Amino acid sequence: MPSSVFPTGDVIRRLILRLKMRHLQLIVQVHRVGSLTRVAELMATSQPAVTNTLSELEALFGTPLFVRTARGMRPTEVGNIVTARAQAMLQDLGQLVQDMEASHAGMAARLHVGVTPFVSGRLIADAVLAVQSEPQRLAVRIHDGTTDHLLRALREHELDVVIARASPRLDLQGLHFEPLYQQQARLVSNRQLAAQLGRVPLSWERLAELDWVLGEPNTALREQVAALFIQAGITPPVPITEGYSAKLIGEIIASSDRAVSLLPADIANELVHIAGIAIVPYTIAWSLPPIAAIVRSDAATGDARQRFVDAIRQASLPMRKPPNAGRQTDFG
Numbered sequence: 001m002p003s004s005v006f007p008t009g010d011v012i013r014r015l016i017l018r019l020k021m022r023h024l025q026l027i028v029q030v031h032r033v034g035s036l037t038r039v040a041e042l043m044a045t046s047q048p049a050v051t052n053t054l055s056e057l058e059a060l061f062g063t064p065l066f067v068r069t070a071r072g073m074r075p076t077e078v079g080n081i082v083t084a085r086a087q088a089m090l091q092d093l094g095q096l097v098q099d100m101e102a103s104h105a106g107m108a109a110r111l112h113v114g115v116t117p118f119v120s121g122r123l124i125a126d127a128v129l130a131v132q133s134e135p136q137r138l139a140v141r142i143h144d145g146t147t148d149h150l151l152r153a154l155r156e157h158e159l160d161v162v163i164a165r166a167s168p169r170l171d172l173q174g175l176h177f178e179p180l181y182q183q184q185a186r187l188v189s190n191r192q193l194a195a196q197l198g199r200v201p202l203s204w205e206r207l208a209e210l211d212w213v214l215g216e217p218n219t220a221l222r223e224q225v226a227a228l229f230i231q232a233g234i235t236p237p238v239p240i241t242e243g244y245s246a247k248l249i250g251e252i253i254a255s256s257d258r259a260v261s262l263l264p265a266d267i268a269n270e271l272v273h274i275a276g277i278a279i280v281p282y283t284i285a286w287s288l289p290p291i292a293a294i295v296r297s298d299a300a301t302g303d304a305r306q307r308f309v310d311a312i313r314q315a316s317l318p319m320r321k322p323p324n325a326g327r328q329t330d331f332g
Helices: 008-018 021-033 036-042 047-061 077-104 121-132 147-155 191-198 204-208 220-231 246-254 265-274 303-320
Strands: 066-069 072-075 109-115 138-144 161-165 175-181 185-189 211-214 259-264 291-296
Touching: 008 047, 021 036, 021 047, 021 072, 021 077, 036 047, 072 077, 077 109, 109 121, 109 147, 109 303, 121 138, 121 265, 121 303, 138 303, 147 161, 147 175, 147 291, 161 303, 175 303, 185 191, 185 246, 185 265, 204 220, 211 220, 211 246, 220 259, 246 259, 246 265, 259 265, 291 303
Parallel strands: 109 138, 109 161, 211 259
Antiparallel strands: 066 072, 161 291, 175 291, 185 259
16 A cells, blocks of 8 residues: 655655756656667667666656556656656756847747637737837747647647637646637638628528538537537538638638638638638627637746736737627528
């Protein structure tokens, strides 16, 4: 039966005195490749040296980190915990070096921001310009990707902030999110088709007959489009093209006489200018989770991170106002 008391104080003292960054690198590599021989090759050392170092590390932590199996080294429960923390510490070390480089270049710090495709580019640009117009300027690197990919990178300390949709389907454990704004829906097509659709009564049956260009499956945006058809009693159309690039979706729609899509209003407005699409003049019942700024809950509130969150909050204020629908009308 395991002891109910873990010698925390003793472990902390041993780690402070003897743990090195190279040890953290070894733990991460063993977890990643599962072979001591391969780890020895990657770290330019011998397998006996890797074996001895791993034994010393397990003595330092006071518990096994890995067990040998026929398929290689398998992490214990504690091994998974230690690996996750080791990887985060190595990422933080890399961030420290980047902050120092930014300081030498006259910047206050370097910030890594993850952004999903269906977030307004104008919003991100306004926030970046705001933090770069202050006396202590921030160097900002934007990372594009799916929400799942970006949140994984956030948890692994590769990113500082993620701007994405705070969907209920997401695992937000260990993360803090601040809703920024809601998005309204717009039906889009090329200009000629938009003019035709705008002159006649429109229905979900008619829309289902057109060629749909949609985002990837298992995303909040895609699921909402399917839900709108189902609520109208219509089988959701099978898209002719799927993708996660808003700009690419816009380019395809602009080049087709039959293609349509449902996009957030802010994205649709940007694509009107970027890709030459048109917005069909109808309003659509739409309920999407909000776009949010997401950070790690256990992260110290760094000045650079907080400044960017403050900037994007300020930039999103105009987007919180209900859009003027003009002469648009609902359809069933």
